Amino acid sequence: MSPPGHSLTPPLIAVVVVILSVIEDGLRVLLIHRSAGPFRDSWALPGGLLAPPESLDQAAARKLVEETGVGDVYLEQLYTFGELPRGDATERGVAVAYFALVQSAQVRLRESDTWQPAWHNVHVLPPLAFGNNAVVDYAVRRLRSKLEYTNVAYSLLPRQFTLSELQQVYEAILDRELDKRNFRRRMLSLGVIKPAGGTRMEGAHRPAQLYTFARREPVTI
Amino acid sequence: MSPPGHSLTPPLIAVVVVILSVIEDGLRVLLIHRSAGPFRDSWALPGGLLAPPESLDQAAARKLVEETGVGDVYLEQLYTFGELPRGDATERGVAVAYFALVQSAQVRLRESDTWQPAWHNVHVLPPLAFGNNAVVDYAVRRLRSKLEYTNVAYSLLPRQFTLSELQQVYEAILDRELDKRNFRRRMLSLGVIKPAGGTRMEGAHRPAQLYTFARREPVTI
DNA sequence: GCAAAAGTGTTGTTTGTACACCCATGT
């Protein structure tokens, strides 16, 4: 659970970020293709070593910006993993994992150098470096349960959206279909969203009303 | 969030444990009185530096045994804190916090040396060293929510107990009174406990039936 | 007028909450 740079003896503190987005009706995670170092030619979560004048939260936010260019999104600490499987042996240190929810439309991947990023569907991942599959699974479970009692979905959608778009986000994350009427009633009666006033016309059918989140910040409902 | 030993420059990885128990109808946390070092004469959570051939979970379990003598109890990682307020300045490193649930009857505090342990009611804590108050608060919140959808209370009670004793544990943790009939119905219908067969006579009143947890290991209900 | 997605209500079930009295025992 670490990036290019890797050193040795003193304990390492790595920070990795599970960056999630809903793209084309699927929940996806941003992975980096490793073109050198341990686990060469595998995919891994973006991450790096803690650079000690910064806090853990700052390190996670920095990594997120480096990889996606986005800053003001939902970002939460997930879990700290105590064993870092590293190629053959096991490296000493810990990896503090975070997860972030981004709108794919706002993301600008750094297509730069040798470390190629790409979005992968969370349900069909290859074996990842550093045992990262477990980290992604953990993030998806956490997100699923948070969906039910918080408004975190705000971080996956633009200011204005249709109820169908919101429902698609929920369905992609929960990986099951929801009843349209019950879903709408619930979202509205809990007050997490409210009508934005306008409508959007798109295709040969009735225009959809637009909504916004009542608050674009984490709220428990 | 660290104990006697404290070093410097390279990042530190400390492990601290919020050890909770219900004693005399109150939820209490085990604290250590610091008789030297930073925060001398304050109380702090038990903890220490990660000793690198061991994993985080092992370090937490070791600390727990050192302080209480108990081993096979509920122990879960809580959160990793990235700033370690340390007396005046701020030390570089992280503190990985765990929380454990123990039966006070099984605990043998090490009344040893200079670091005196004692149980404190979680609702009336003094200002703790290393910003530990926030850690305790976090643990109590987590425990409260886990009570509602898991059987973790098993770790706070002996094999056999009465329904009133179980209810007292819940009330101590949630810090509010529960309805006896609703509580009993819920516990039994969810199948988390079952009758043990016997009864216990204690005082000038009807004897109480004894119950046991269906499973003495973490289960989501 | 047809295809396509938007929008809307009712009913039954389950879950949770409020609430008051009798029972078995020791003294």
Add this chain to the structure above:
DNA sequence: ACATGGGTGTACAAACAACACTTTTGC
């Protein structure tokens, strides 16, 4: 007989789940 905690049932409210048809638009 009385004080003490153990034990039980019912009625209402709220939350959730299942389910099908009409509306507005572009072509």
